Amino acid sequence: MRRGILLAALVPAAALGLGGYAAHRAGWTDLSPRPALASERNDHGSGAAHAGAEPGSGHPTAASPADGHAAHQVHPAEERLGASGPRRILYYRNPMGLPDTSPVPKKDSMGMDYVPVYEGEAAEDAMVRVAPGRLQTSGVRTEPVARRQVVRPVRAPGSVQLDERRVSVVALRTESFVERVENVTTGDRVRRGQPLMRLYSAEVVAAGAQYVSALNMPSGSTLATPEGARRRLENLGVPPEVLVEIERTRRIPQSFTWPAPRDGVVLERTAVDGMRAPSGEALFRLADLSVVWVLAEIPEREVGSVAPGQAVEVRPRGLPDRTFQGRVALVYPQINAAARTARVRIELPNPGGVLLPGMYAEVEIAAGGGGATVAVPEGAVIDSGTRRVVFIERGEGRYEPREVRTGRRGGGFVEVREGLAEGDRVVVAANFLIDAESNLRAALRGLAAATPAGEERQ
Numbered sequence: 001m002r003r004g005i006l007l008a009a010l011v012p013a014a015a016l017g018l019g020g021y022a023a024h025r026a027g028w029t030d031l032s033p034r035p036a037l038a039s040e041r042n043d044h045g046s047g048a049a050h051a052g053a054e055p056g057s058g059h060p061t062a063a064s065p066a067d068g069h070a071a072h073q074v075h076p077a078e079e080r081l082g083a084s085g086p087r088r089i090l091y092y093r094n095p096m097g098l099p100d101t102s103p104v105p106k107k108d109s110m111g112m113d114y115v116p117v118y119e120g121e122a123a124e125d126a127m128v129r130v131a132p133g134r135l136q137t138s139g140v141r142t143e144p145v146a147r148r149q150v151v152r153p154v155r156a157p158g159s160v161q162l163d164e165r166r167v168s169v170v171a172l173r174t175e176s177f178v179e180r181v182e183n184v185t186t187g188d189r190v191r192r193g194q195p196l197m198r199l200y201s202a203e204v205v206a207a208g209a210q211y212v213s214a215l216n217m218p219s220g221s222t223l224a225t226p227e228g229a230r231r232r233l234e235n236l237g238v239p240p241e242v243l244v245e246i247e248r249t250r251r252i253p254q255s256f257t258w259p260a261p262r263d264g265v266v267l268e269r270t271a272v273d274g275m276r277a278p279s280g281e282a283l284f285r286l287a288d289l290s291v292v293w294v295l296a297e298i299p300e301r302e303v304g305s306v307a308p309g310q311a312v313e314v315r316p317r318g319l320p321d322r323t324f325q326g327r328v329a330l331v332y333p334q335i336n337a338a339a340r341t342a343r344v345r346i347e348l349p350n351p352g353g354v355l356l357p358g359m360y361a362e363v364e365i366a367a368g369g370g371g372a373t374v375a376v377p378e379g380a381v382i383d384s385g386t387r388r389v390v391f392i393e394r395g396e397g398r399y400e401p402r403e404v405r406t407g408r409r410g411g412g413f414v415e416v417r418e419g420l421a422e423g424d425r426v427v428v429a430a431n432f433l434i435d436a437e438s439n440l441r442a443a444l445r446g447l448a449a450a451t452p453a454g455e456e457r458q
Contacts, residue, residue: 152410
């Protein structure tokens with residue numbers, strides 16, 4: 001009886017053993033113990049159930065390939081190739097969305113594979129799509145690109161100076177004596193032709209006598225002519241008013257009056273009653289203050305942006321409630337080596353003479369206004385330090401990032417020298433949100449594409 005029971009138990013066991021050996025020979029299962037693969041560890045860690053897994057064994061009993069290795073996971077790029085047929089690879093982009101591409105396959109600093117970009121999908125891959133609802137809540141606003149005059153203010157200190165072309169000196173060309181000085185002192189305003197002093201000059205008297213003699217002689221009776229005698233008096237600097245008086249009276253004046261040569265202010269007076277004035281000595285110094293100069297010192301780095309003809313606002317410190325408008329007349333062709341500044345000259349009309357020489361002023365130059373150029377608001381440009389990017393609206397919530405080359409800035413606008421054309425619509429408000437969306441999606445795409453390679457290395 002016991003022998004019958006033992007045989008009944010051994011027969012099924014032998015049948016199971018022969019069946020397992022046959023299955024092993026056919027390549028259905030692998031009976032040899034092996035460590036679990038990384039993908040299997042990940043699957044167990046994530047709670048994914050394997051069909052037919054034996055509880056507590058640690059090994060799956062589902063059918064596996066005959067070679068005993070884990071099944072190959074398909075790369076997303078390979079899936080696209082299998083679905084649409086072979087396509088030409090344009091380049092490989094950084095898996096984390098960084099601005100780095102490669103013409104050949106490579107890995108980044110973390111060992112992740114660069115993602116291939118195929119022909120026909122490069123432009124679409126760069127697009128950023130934002131749902132209409134998010135656009136309304138985020139405050140995204142666009143404006144068309146237009147041509148504008150980009151003006152940037154350059155501020156500099158300055159001082160009011162005399163116009164060198166409007167300064168006159170009263171000096172004699174022959175030795176004379178000052179008989180009397182008129183009631184004119186330093187700081188007084190004089191008019192052209194107003195008497196300044198009365199002089200006596202022996203040389204002028206001798207030349208005047210010769211002129212009167214020539215005028216009184218009949219024409220052709222002598223070689224001396226009135227024209228020659230008159231020219232001698234002119235060479236001595238005798239005023240025209242004195243010559244007209246000699247011709248009218250035919251008399252030689254013992255002394256004559258010296259008039260003011262221009263309208264202006266007496267800056268200096270050295271003439272004194274009874275003094276002897278040698279030839280060439282300055283007796284009066286006059287200046288016309290109807291137009292003055294403002295000399296401003298601009299930093300050396302601003303020399304290239306300031307040019308003659310640009311509009312200028314001048315605010316004198318002594319007249320804080322007044323602003324004077326002028327234009328740049330000259331940028332001096334030298335640099336102050338000690339202060340590293342360049343001097344700029346502004347010519348200003350001075351009605352009433354309120355601008356006084358030596359007065360300090362604050363100068364603001366509208367620099368860069370050299371004509372209309374393609375420009376966008378400053379908020380439209382995202383500057384990373386190495387690149388400058390704008391987002392162009394493509395409709396239906398799509399935005400294309402475009403790298404641009406910028407130029408001058410001023411008045412809230414940035415000149416765009418390359419990358420945009422007039423009429424393109426660019427994002428001018430909340431573009432940082434679109435930029436964040438673009439970087440996030442690029443990072444996720446790169447991470448998804450690099451994950452299989454990372455699993456293979458584990």
